[in-house]
Structure formats: C-alpha cells, structure tokens
Amino acid sequence: MANTDLAETDLEFVTFSAGGQSFSIDIGQVREIRRWSPVTPLPHAPDEVLGVMNLRGSVIPIYDLAARFGLDRTPESPRNVVVIAMHGSQTVGLLVEAVSEILSVGRERIQETPDVRSDTARQTITGVITVDEGMTRVIDLAAVVQPRGKAAA
Amino acid sequence: MTVKVLAIDDSRTIRSLVQKVMEDAGFDCICAEDGVDGIARFAEVAPDVVITDINMPNMDGYGVISSIRGGEINQSVPILVLTTESADHLKARARAAGATGWIVKPFDDETIVSVVRRVTGAIG
Amino acid sequence: MAPQSSIRDTFFEECEDLLEALAEGLAAMAGGARDTDTVNAVFRAVHSVKGGAGAFALTDLVAFAHRFETVLDGVRSGTLDLTPEVMHTMQRSADHLADLVEAARNEDVLPPDVSEAFLANLDQCLGAEPESLDMGDTPFDFAVIPLEFGDDPAPKEPAGYVIRFRPLQQLYANGHDPALLIAAVHALGPCEVALDLSALPDWDGPDALTPGLGWTLRLTTQESETVLQEIFEFVEGLCSLDISPLEDAPVPADPLPSPAASPSPPPGPEAPPAAASAAPKSDPAAGAESAEARGPKPTLRVDLDRVDRLINSVGELIINQAMIAQRLQDMALASDDDVSLHVEDYRLLARDIQEAVMAIRAQPVKPLFQRMSRILREAAEATGKSARLVTFGENTEVDKTVIERLADPLTHMIRNAVDHGLEGPDARRAAGKDGTGTIRLGAAHRSGSVIITIRDDGAGLNRPRILDIARRKGLVAPDADLADAEIDGLLFLPGFSTASAVSNLSGRGVGLDVVRNAVTALGGRISIASVPGQGTEFTISLPLTLAVMDGMVVSVAGQTMVVPITSILETIRPAPGDLHRVGTDDSLLSIRGRFIPTVDVARSLGFTDPSARADFPLLLLVEGENQSQCALVVDAVHDQRQVVIKGLDSNYGQVPGVSAATVLGDGQIALILDPDAIAAHRAGPAATAAPRPPLFHADVHHGQH
Numbered sequence: 001m002a003n004t005d006l007a008e009t010d011l012e013f014v015t016f017s018a019g020g021q022s023f024s025i026d027i028g029q030v031r032e033i034r035r036w037s038p039v040t041p042l043p044h045a046p047d048e049v050l051g052v053m054n055l056r057g058s059v060i061p062i063y064d065l066a067a068r069f070g071l072d073r074t075p076e077s078p079r080n081v082v083v084i085a086m087h088g089s090q091t092v093g094l095l096v097e098a099v100s101e102i103l104s105v106g107r108e109r110i111q112e113t114p115d116v117r118s119d120t121a122r123q124t125i126t127g128v129i130t131v132d133e134g135m136t137r138v139i140d141l142a143a144v145v146q147p148r149g150k151a152a153a
Numbered sequence: 154m155t156v157k158v159l160a161i162d163d164s165r166t167i168r169s170l171v172q173k174v175m176e177d178a179g180f181d182c183i184c185a186e187d188g189v190d191g192i193a194r195f196a197e198v199a200p201d202v203v204i205t206d207i208n209m210p211n212m213d214g215y216g217v218i219s220s221i222r223g224g225e226i227n228q229s230v231p232i233l234v235l236t237t238e239s240a241d242h243l244k245a246r247a248r249a250a251g252a253t254g255w256i257v258k259p260f261d262d263e264t265i266v267s268v269v270r271r272v273t274g275a276i277g
Numbered sequence: 278m279a280p281q282s283s284i285r286d287t288f289f290e291e292c293e294d295l296l297e298a299l300a301e302g303l304a305a306m307a308g309g310a311r312d313t314d315t316v317n318a319v320f321r322a323v324h325s326v327k328g329g330a331g332a333f334a335l336t337d338l339v340a341f342a343h344r345f346e347t348v349l350d351g352v353r354s355g356t357l358d359l360t361p362e363v364m365h366t367m368q369r370s371a372d373h374l375a376d377l378v379e380a381a382r383n384e385d386v387l388p389p390d391v392s393e394a395f396l397a398n399l400d401q402c403l404g405a406e407p408e409s410l411d412m413g414d415t416p417f418d419f420a421v422i423p424l425e426f427g428d429d430p431a432p433k434e435p436a437g438y439v440i441r442f443r444p445l446q447q448l449y450a451n452g453h454d455p456a457l458l459i460a461a462v463h464a465l466g467p468c469e470v471a472l473d474l475s476a477l478p479d480w481d482g483p484d485a486l487t488p489g490l491g492w493t494l495r496l497t498t499q500e501s502e503t504v505l506q507e508i509f510e511f512v513e514g515l516c517s518l519d520i521s522p523l524e525d526a527p528v529p530a531d532p533l534p535s536p537a538a539s540p541s542p543p544p545g546p547e548a549p550p551a552a553a554s555a556a557p558k559s560d561p562a563a564g565a566e567s568a569e570a571r572g573p574k575p576t577l578r579v580d581l582d583r584v585d586r587l588i589n590s591v592g593e594l595i596i597n598q599a600m601i602a603q604r605l606q607d608m609a610l611a612s613d614d615d616v617s618l619h620v621e622d623y624r625l626l627a628r629d630i631q632e633a634v635m636a637i638r639a640q641p642v643k644p645l646f647q648r649m650s651r652i653l654r655e656a657a658e659a660t661g662k663s664a665r666l667v668t669f670g671e672n673t674e675v676d677k678t679v680i681e682r683l684a685d686p687l688t689h690m691i692r693n694a695v696d697h698g699l700e701g702p703d704a705r706r707a708a709g710k711d712g713t714g715t716i717r718l719g720a721a722h723r724s725g726s727v728i729i730t731i732r733d734d735g736a737g738l739n740r741p742r743i744l745d746i747a748r749r750k751g752l753v754a755p756d757a758d759l760a761d762a763e764i765d766g767l768l769f770l771p772g773f774s775t776a777s778a779v780s781n782l783s784g785r786g787v788g789l790d791v792v793r794n795a796v797t798a799l800g801g802r803i804s805i806a807s808v809p810g811q812g813t814e815f816t817i818s819l820p821l822t823l824a825v826m827d828g829m830v831v832s833v834a835g836q837t838m839v840v841p842i843t844s845i846l847e848t849i850r851p852a853p854g855d856l857h858r859v860g861t862d863d864s865l866l867s868i869r870g871r872f873i874p875t876v877d878v879a880r881s882l883g884f885t886d887p888s889a890r891a892d893f894p895l896l897l898l899v900e901g902e903n904q905s906q907c908a909l910v911v912d913a914v915h916d917q918r919q920v921v922i923k924g925l926d927s928n929y930g931q932v933p934g935v936s937a938a939t940v941l942g943d944g945q946i947a948l949i950l951d952p953d954a955i956a957a958h959r960a961g962p963a964a965t966a967a968p969r970p971p972l973f974h975a976d977v978h979h980g981q982h
Contacts, residue, residue, distance in 0.1 A: 040836065040946040042925075042932050043882035052929065052938060052946050057593045059938045059946055061929040090928050163321065166288040166329035173284060208324050210317070222450060231452040237328050245514070253452035254511035259331035272511070274457045 011110070013103045013129070015136045016083060016096040018074065019066030022136040023096070024103060024129065029141055031084040031091065033099055047073070053093060055084065061145075062093040068144055070120050087141045094144070103136070105129055110138060156180045156275045159200035161191035161217060162235065163209040167258070171204055171235075171265070178266040180275070188212025192220050195227075202273045203232045204256070204265075207247070215250045222251040231272035235260070288329045290578075292378045293644070295322040299371050300647045307364050320349045326374065335381045338374075341392060344399045345370050357402060366398045372651050437466065437498050437523035438505060443473070443491035448515035459492060461508045466498030495523065581677070584637050591627070591634050592921040595825070596940050598627045599918070603942035628919075631825065635676070639821075642720045642729075643671035645680050649691050649718055656695035663702050663713040664695050673720035675727050679799055679819055683729070686792040690731050690815055691716065693789070698733035698813050708810065710734065726801075726843070727821055732814040738807040740764045747773065763905070765805045769793045800826065800841070800922070800936060802953060828920045828939070828949065829897070832913040834884035837947045839920055839939055840897060844952040846906070848914055849896040866896060866908045873898070875908040881955050882934055899952040907956040922949065 013024035014033075039051030039062050048067035052059045062082060067073045074080060074095055082093040110127040124143040128135045158180050160171040168184045175182035183198050185191035189211040195203065203221065207214035214234050222228050231253040236243055247255050253272050256265050269275065302319035327342035348367065351357030373395045380387045440462060444455050462468055473491035496505075502520060509518055602620055610617055646668045657664040675683075699705075699714035706712050717732045740761060747753040747767045759767075767773060771790040796803045801819035820826055820843075828839035829848075849855075849868070856864045856875070865872040875896065879885065896908040920939035923946075925932055936951040 038945070040938070040948065041884070042929075042948070043884060043935060044933050049929075052925070054940050054944055054946050057589060057596065057923070057940060059923045059925055059928060059940075092928060164325040164328055165291045166284065166325075166332065169284045169287050170332055206328075208321055210321065229449060229452045235328075237324070237331065248451065248511070248514060251451050258328050259334070271457065271461060271508070272452065274454065274460065 010104055010106055013105070013136070013138065014083065014099060015101055015103050015131075016081075016099040018064075018094075018096040019069060019071030020097075021069075021071070022100065022131070022134065023065060023139050024136045025083065025085060025094075025139055025141060027102065029085045029087065031086055034082045034084060034093070036078075036080040036082055036095065050095060053082070055091065055093070058091060060084070060091050060093050062095055063144060064095045065139075065144070066097075068120070069124070085141055087145055090145065092141075092145050103129065103131065113137075156202065156269070156273055157198060157200045158182045158269065159185065159191065159194055159198060159203045160205075161185045161188065161194075161203065161209070161214075162206040163187050164206070167206065167235065174262045174265055175269070177262070178269070180269065188214065188217045188220075191217050195221060199227055200230065201275075202269055203230055204235060204269070205232060206235045214247075218247075218251045233268060233272065285333060288333060289378065289382045291329060292326055292382075295326050296371070296375050296378065297644050297647060298322045299374070300650065301643075303364075303368050303371055304647070304650060306359065307368065311359070316349075316353050320346065320353055323349055323374065326378065330381070333381075337386065337392060338377045338381050341370075341374060341377055341396065344396055345374060348399050348402045351403065363402045366402055368651075368654060370395055370399060372654070375651075437496050438494075438502065439519075439521050439523055440494040440496060440505070441473075441491065441519040442494065442509070442516060443518075444512070444516040448512050451512075451515060453512055453515065455490070455492070458508060458512065459494065462494050462496055462505065465500045465504065466496055468497070469495040471495075491517075497523070579637075584634075588634050588638065591631050592825075592923075594627050595631060595919075595921055596942070596944075598623050599942040600944065635821075635825075636674075638677045639674035640677050640680055641672045641674050642680060645684060645687065646671050646718055646720070648684065649687060652688050652691045653695060653716060656692045660696055661701065662695060662699050664699055665713055665715055666691075667715055667717045668719065669717070670720040673722060673727060675720070675819065676821065679727070682795060682799055683817075683819075686795040686817075687718075687729070687731070689789075689792050691718070694731060694733040694735070694813070698735035700736050704736075708736075722821070723818075727819045729817040729819065730814060731817075732812060734812040737809040737811055738765055738768075738805075738813055740809075743767055765807060766905070768805065769803070797936070797951065797953065798926075798931075802844075825919050825921055826949075827917065829917050830915040830941075830947070831895075831897070831911040832915070833882070833911050834879035835912075836884065837915075837941060837945070838878075838911075839947050839949045840899075840909070840911075840952060841936075841949065842917060844899045846898040846900050849898055849908065851894075851896055866898075868898070873906050873908050875910055876955055877910045878950065878955060879910075879912075897952075899956060905956070909950075909952060909955060920947075920949070 012027040014027050014030050015022055015024040017023070034055075037053065039053045041051040042049060042061070045051070048064045050062045050064050053062050064074050074097060077097065079098050080095060081099055082095055083099065084091065084093050086092075110129055113122060113125045113127055124140050125137045126140045127138045129138060156179075158171075158175045160168055160175070160182055161184075162168045162171065163186055165186075168186065172182040172184055183194055183200065185194040187209045188205075191203070191205060192212065203217070205214045205217045212220070218232055218234075221230060221232060232251065234247045234252045234255045235258055236247070236255055237258045244255055254268055256268055299319055299322040302315050302322065305315050306319065323342050323346045327339055327346060330338040330342060345367075348357065348363070348370075352359055352363070352367075357363065373392070376387060377392070379385075442455070442458070444453070448455070459470060463470070471493040473493055505520055509516075512518070598620070602624065605617060605620055649668075650666045653664055653666045656662075694716050695714075698716070700708065700710075702712040705714060715734050717730070719730045719732075721728050744753070744759065744764050744767070747764075747770070748755055748757075750773070752767060752770050752773065753759065768789045769792075771788065773788050773790065793803055796817055796819070799819055801817055803815060803817045805813065805815050807813040827842040829842055829845055831838055831840055849866070851866060855867050857867060857872070858864055864875045866875050867873075894910045894912060895914050896910060897914070898906060898908050900906050920941075922937045923939055924937055925935065932948070934951055934955050935948045936954075937949045938946050939949055941947050
C-alpha cells in the first residue's frame with residue numbers, strides 16, 4: 001500500500017530475523033506473511049530449500065533464509081513465520097524466525113555492502129541499513145532464489 | 154437521430170477500425186462479416202448508410218449493392234464501398250454497380266467520417 | 278492515423294487466421310485443387326492482410342502482399358499458368374508473408390534483400406515485369422483528386438463559381454440526394470440556388486437517363502475548384518455538371534429567387550422513379566435465410582488469462598471437493614447418508630465443470646500441422662531432397678499449451694525426418710521408391726491421450742551405425758548385446774547425434790533427447806519404431822490436458838506421492854522368492870519367467886531415511902519408453918484418484934525424477950513422479966546390458982554436499 005506521506009526518495013522494507021541476524025526485503029516484493037506449516041520435501045534439493053507448500057493452490061518453494069546464508073538451519077519454533085515474496089512472476093516463501101518491523105528510510109541511508117569475505121553474502125545482499133540496535137541486511141531476492149547450479153560455490 | 158451505419162467487411166481488423174471511427178464520430182455502427190450476413194443485417198437494422206468491402210466470401214460487395222438496390226426496402230440508401238485500389242476503373246465499376254461513393258483503404262478517420270457525412274447529410 | 282492498439286492486436290490475431298487459410302488454400306492448390314472457392318479464398322487472405330496492414334502503415338507488408346496478390350489475381354483470372362514453379366513461389370511467398378507479419382508484430386524489420394528476393398520471384402511469375410503499386414489505367418483523369426480539405430493556398434482563384442448541375446436518374450438510384458450536394462456547395466460560401474425546370478422530362482417516358490430537374494448555383498467562395506469538384510466526385514457520370522468561374526458566367530436568363538439554404542428537390546431518395554428497374558434483381562430475403570443456415574457458429578474471443586483463472590479456480594474446486602470427501606470419510610458416515618450423496622453430486626458436478634472448462638482451452642492441431650509444411654519445405658530445400666507432407670487428424674483437439682509447447686519438438690522431428698530419415702532422390706529411385714519422400718504427420722485421440730505420429734518412408738534406422746556411435750561415445754558397454762528397440766532408444770540419449778557432420782538443419786547441437794525432454798515435460802512419452810528400407814515412425818503420446826491426470830497415490834520414505842496411472846502395468850506384492858539380490862543394493866524381480874530390474878524410488882530420489890523404510894515394500898511394474906519394463910519399489914499403495922497437476926517450474930524449477938506436484942485433500946502437496954526418469958536411473962551391475970543415461974545433472978549432486 002502506498003504511503004502518501006513518504007517523500008519520494010523513501011523506501012520501505014520489511015525487516016526480520018534469521019539465524020540471529022537482521023535482514024530486510026523491499027516491501028514491494030512482499031505479498032504476505034504466513035504461519036509456518038509443514039512442507040513437502042523436494043528430492044535432490046539444496047539444503048536451504050525446505051520443500052514446497054500449498055499457497056491457495058499454487059506450489060511455492062520455501063527457503064530457509066538462515067541456511068541460505070550459510071548459517072544453521074532455523075530451529076523449529078511456533079514463532080517462525082514464512083514471508084511470501086514475489087520475484088518477477090515467481091512466488092517463493094522465506095522461512096524466518098520472526099518479522100520485526102516495517103522500516104521506512106531514505107535512499108541515501110542504504111550503504112553498500114562492506115567488503116565481506118563470504119561469497120554468499122556478497123552475492124545476495126545489496127546493501128545494509130543502520131538501525132537503532134545495529135544494522136539490517138537488504139537481501140537481493142533474485143540472488144536468493146537463483147538456481148543452485150549458478151549460485152552454489 | 155443518430156446515424157446508423159452498417160459496415161460489411163470480412164476482415165475483423167477493418168470492421169473494428171470502421172466501427173471505432175464511426176462510434177467516435179457519434180454514429181451507431183453495426184457490423185456484418187460477409188455479403189450474405191450484410192444483407193441479413195441490412196433488413197434487420199435499416200441503416201442510414203452502408204459501408205461495404207468489395208472482395209468478400211459468400212457474396213461480394215457488388216452483390217451487396219445489387220441486392221440492396223434491387224430489393225424491396227430502403228433501396229436508395231447511400232452505399233459506400235471500401236476499396237484498396239484507387240484505380241479509376243474500379244471506382245467507375247462501383248459507380249456502375251450502384252455505389253454512392255467509395256473510400257480508399259487505407260483510410261484516415263477524417264476522410265471516412267466526412268464521406269459518411271457527405272452522403273447522409275449528418276451534421277458535423 | 279493511430280488506431281488503438283487493441284485493433285492492432287485484432288489485426289495480428291486476424292493475420293494468424295488469414296495465414297492459416299492461405300496455407301490451407303495453397304496446400305489444396307498444390308494438391309490439384311483449382312476450384313474458384315479455393316483460389317478466391319487464397320486471394321482474399323492475402324488481400325485482407327494487405328488491407329489491414331495498410332491501416333497500420335506497414336509498408337513492407339503492404340508492398341509484398343500487393344505483389345503477391347497480383348500474382349494470385351493472375352492465377353485467378355487464368356492469365357497465369359499454375360506451373361509447379363509458380364506454385365512453389367506462392368508457397369514460399371506465403372511463408373515470407375508470415376515472416377513479414379511476425380516482423381511487423383514485433384515492430385521489427387526484415388533485411389530488405391530478403392524481401393527483394395521474394396519480390397523478384399513473384400515478378401518472375403508475372404513475366405519479369407515489375408509493377409507499380411498504383412495501376413496506371415485511368416480512364417477518368419478528372420476523378421483523381423486528393424482528399425484534402427481547405428488548406429490549398431490557390432491564391433488566384435476566382436471569387437466564385439457558377440455550377441450547373443442536372444442529375445440523371447442513376448444519381449438517385451445510387452443513393453445520392455441532390456439536396457445534400459447543394460447543401461455541401463452552400464457550406465463553401467454564400468450561394469444562390471436556382472431550380473431549372475427547363476428540361477423537366479416526361480416522367481412517364483421510357484428514358485430514365487434523361488436529365489430531369491436541374492439547378493444553377495451561384496457560389497461566392499475563396500475555395501478552389503478542386504474542393505468543389507470533390508463534392509461532385511461521387512456523382513461524376515451520374516449527372517451533367519458544368520463548373521465555371523463566376524466572372525465568365527453568363528447571367529441566367531430568368532434567375533429564380535434562392536429557395537433558402539436547404540433546397541428540397543422534388544424527387545427525394547425515398548421515391549426514385551423507375552430507378553429500381555436499372556438494378557439487377559436479387560432477393561435479399563433469400564440471402565438472409567441462407568446466412569442463418571450456413572453462417573459460422575457464433576464464437577467469443579476471450580482473454581486467455583481469464584480462462585486460466587477459471588481453470589485454476591476449477592482446480593481449486595476439485596481439491597476442495599476432495600477435501601470435503603476425505604473429511605466425510607474420516608467421519609465414517611453411512612454411505613447412504615444425505616451428506617455423502619450430496620457430496621457425490623458435488624463431485625460429479627465439479628467434474629462436469631472441469632471438462633467444460635478444459636474444452637475451452639482445447640484447439641485443433643491444424644495450425645500447428647500447417648506450420649510443419651513450411652518446415653518441411655525449408656528442410657527439403659536445404660538438403661536438396663524432395664519431400665511432401667501428408668497430414669491427417671488435423672481437427673484433433675489438444676490443450677492450447679500442449680500445442681504451443683509441441684511446436685519446437687515437432688519442428689525438430691520434421692527436420693530430422695527430412696534430414697536423416699529420407700534418402701536423396703537418386704537413392705530412393707535406386708531402391709525402387711518414388712523420388713519424392715513422404716512424411717506423414719497425424720494426430721488422434723486414443724483412450725484419454727493424444728497420439729501424434731511422425732512417419733517417414735525413408736531407409737529406416739541404421740542400427741549397426743547407431744550402436745557403433747553409442748559405443749564410441751561410451752553410452753553403452755562395448756560388449757553389450759542390445760535388442761533392436763534398445764538400440765533405437767539410444768537415439769534419445771543426451772548428446773547422441775547420428776549426423777557425421779553436424780548439419781545446420783537438424784543439428785544445432787540439439788538431439789532427440791531435447792525432443793524427449795519437451796514431451797516428458799508435457800506429461801507425455803515418445804517412442805520409436807523402424808523397419809529397414811521402409812522408414813521410421815515416432816509416436817508421441819500426450820495427455821489431453823495439462824491440468825488433471827489419473828494417478829496412483831503411494832507412500833515413499835514417509836512421503837505421499839503420485840504415480841501416473843498411464844505408466845503402471847500392475848501392482849505387485851512380491852513373494853519372498855521373487856526378489857533376487859544382485860550386488861549389494863540391487864534386486865531383480867522374477868515375474869512370469871523374466872527378470873526385471875527394480876528401482877528403489879526413495880533411494881533414487883535421495884530420500885534415504887532408513888526409519889521410513891517399509892518392511893514389506895510393494896512394487897509397481899511400469900513400462901518405460903520403448904517397452905522396457907522396470908519395477909518401482911514403494912512403501913505402500915493407497916488409492917487411485919484424479920489429481921490436479923501443479924507445475925513446479927514457474928516458482929522453482931525442474932526437479933529430477935519429478936514431473937509436477939498436486940495438492941491432496943488435506944491441503945498437503947504431493948509430488949507426481951516421472952516413472953520414465955526414475956526407471957532410467959537404474960544403477961548397479963544388473964543394468965550393464967542396458968543403456969544407462971545419467972539421470973540427474975551433475976550440478977544437482979554437487980548441490981547435495
């Protein structure tokens with residue numbers, strides 16, 4: 001939903017925690033947030049692909065965001081939620097520990113990703129935003145859901 | 154009273170174009186997709202002007218003209234033929250067949266509207 | 278002008294129909310048809326493309342269509358002989374016309390030299406005489422008037438004109454109204470109108486062409502004579518007309534006062550005396566009747582998205598119905614309970630709706646087959662072979678998406694048939710065959726499937742050579758002893774190509790494995806049969822719709838999965854002595870005196886949770902492509918049911934061994950297995966005699982850590 005109070009340069013992000021770290025995603029890509037429900041595992045899938053879930057008749061893959069960033073798999077918890085996001089015509093779910101807030105920031109507050117060693121982080125994070133308690137990593141959804149053949153190290 | 158136009162053309166594209174231009178000009182436009190269909194619609198809708206293609210399946214434009222001119226009702230309705238050729242012998246043939254006038258394809262909106270106004274006396 | 282883009286879309290949609298009609302008509306003509314209807318339909322198709330293209334200022338298309346039309350007009354009028362060369366040129370021109378339409382649709386331009394070559398071919402048909410767009414024959418020079426309004430400078434025009442205008446009877450008969458003409462003149466400036474009764478004819482007289490009433494108009498205007506003449510353009514020859522500058526005009530002897538701005542001439546259009554007799558008689562009522570009798574069935578053009586939304590909703594409805602049915606079953610109600618009966622009605626209704634909706638997406642394969650005749654022509658030309666395409670079952674209806682996705686594989690197979698299947702003309706004649714090869718392309722419905730066959734009458738597969746290539750490429754063990762069907766099946770292995778030099782035709786690095794993958798992705802299968810010296814036949818079997826299928830619900834490693842019924846031959850609960858271990862992991866099933874390899878589905882999918890391993894597995898005997906059998910090991914077999922197919926591709930990608938997914942009654946997703954892919958993944962020493970294609974891509978294994 002467009003917020004008319006925002007200046008044109010302002011961007012909105014949904015921030016959430018995964019693997020104990022804060023991540024965020026452009027609100028325009030977020031379709032909805034759902035409770036976790038059991039998934040159907042896919043054969044020969046990479047670690048972070050937990051399986052597929054039924055979203056009103058569509059089959060959507062669920063990615064464990066923490067595992068995608070090389071952290072431990074998200075432990076099962078009733079607080080876990082799935083962020084349903086759209087990348088182009090592709091709908092995917094991201095399993096996260098909790099959704100924190102909606103962040104509205106000016107474009108200038110997004111900093112380039114500092115030179116980190118992790119390939120995964122470099123490829124899948126477009127920038128970082130400083131927030132009160134530290135920083136949140138803006139993820140590149142396209143890179144997150146990229147087929148493993150290309151993304152795998 | 155709104156001018157009622159009967160557009161007869163086997164090409165969906167041309168039908169759509171004529172219809173749009175006519176309706177934009179404030180006329181009613183009824184379409185038919187070949188000569189036989191056209192004659193049937195002619196009896197139903199009693200148009201104020203007929204715009205017909207020449208080259209059509211089932212009954213061509215000349216057949217449409219002679220059916221109308223030789224018919225029982227509304228024989229002297231203005232009939233305009235759509236032709237892709239501007240060659241004069243084709244115009245002469247259309248005139249000899251009983252056409253009121255002609256419109257050369259590709260037509261522009263203004264031309265076709267002004268021709269329709271000319272032969273119907275519709276205010277413009 | 279800038280017609281709305283929706284009309285532009287209409288034009289291109291219509292072009293598809295027209296090009297189809299054109300191809301069909303030309304094919305009939307090539308087959309010997311010379312009847313007027315066929316030839317006229319072909320002419321009209323090109324004519325209509327031209328007409329529509331003109332409206333969108335698609336000049337390349339107009340120019341080419343016009344030249345094409347001229348040739349067709351020659352054929353139609355009999356001034357041009359329909360020689361095989363002319364026929365060939367026309368077919369190639371139809372192909373080029375299709376290319377031009379496609380280019381226009383993509384707002385693209387074809388290289389001019391390509392069009393010029395085609396134009397030159399058409400000119401050759403016409404006797405090498407290039408022809409201009411506008412035919413020069415102008416018996417009425419006067420009528421050539423540009424239809425422009427008012428912006429003509431014309432500084433030296435006179436102050437006005439005297440117009441003497443006397444309609445012939447034909448003017449009224451043609452639907453003209455002198456009042457409108459006079460009003461149009463009046464609109465150009467102040468005008469005196471005088472009714473001239475001097476030549477009032479005898480109305481009872483036999484000569485309807487005698488001028489009757491006349492008018493003299495004295496117009497004061499700055500407009501040019503051209504503008505005036507334009508007003509009378511349509512009545513030229515239907516009246517006597519004299520226009521002269523005002524100064525030179527002799528003052529009328531007895532000027533009558535102007536009857537105001539809108540004169541009303543006595544013979545109104547409602548009463549054209551005796552005019553009807555001039556026009557040929559015909560019976561419009563008869564025309565109307567026949568229009569009803571033979572008019573096309575009314576159709577509705579609907580945005581495909583809307584249909585797909587509907588199909589999706591119906592799919593949901595089916596799932597919802599299944600869910601309710603399952604809940605009811607869990608409640609263990611009596612089977613004659615009201616609710617159960619209503620739910621059964623619900624099930625039947627839902628199936629009816631589904632079938633009706635699916636029928637909306639069904640389309641005949643005809644346009645697809647017609648495109649293949651072009652592919653065949655091009656392939657024949659490129660290889661210097663002579664070939665004809667015979668199609669049958671063109672009206673067989675298949676899901677639109679199936680048709681679309683079949684285009685590439687079919688194209689490849691037709692090229693392949695010409696390139697590899699057919700012999701050259703000399704070799705054919707030497708073998709006692711017709712120098713022109715025949716490729717038969719057919720479609721038919723058979724028990725819930727669509728069968729597409731592509732058969733050539735060529736030399737048949739060269740099995741020793743195929744085997745030799747497969748051995749050299751390491752696709753088969755050097756000492757393997759393969760049956761004919763197994764050798765034929767080698768053609769579908771990735772990377773296999775029989776062409777010794779990569780032909781630019783069917784080569785392109787694409788093998789039959791790509792065709793096979795495309796067919797499999799549609800839930801279909803492909804098989805091959807060949808008789809030396811007589812030819813090769815490919816058979817593609819496809820589901821009627823992509824949306825539902827009959828499946829067997831099974832359990833594998835604790836997961837519920839679905840196996841397509843079409844591939845299951847039987848379900849087997851093996852007795853202890855029926856399974857024979859081979860090596861450490863593999864087993865052979867002994868059944869009716871034969872040994873059949875088994876595949877552990879859980880292991881082949883990488884689900885190796887040993888806790889979920891059933892103690893008494895069941896076997897599904899499946900028949901793979903090319904009739905090779907294999908037994909799939911599953912944990913349990915539940916029921917058989919119709920499932921709604923949900924693709925995995927759009928949101929995720931392809932999953933090895935899995936063709937799609939479905940939603941079960943409880944809302945959970947179940948994977949639909951691809952038995953052919955799983956069966957092909959036979960491992961261990963038992964399978965050394967059989968081809969062993971790598972089923973799963975290396976990078977997938979890699980991703981497994």
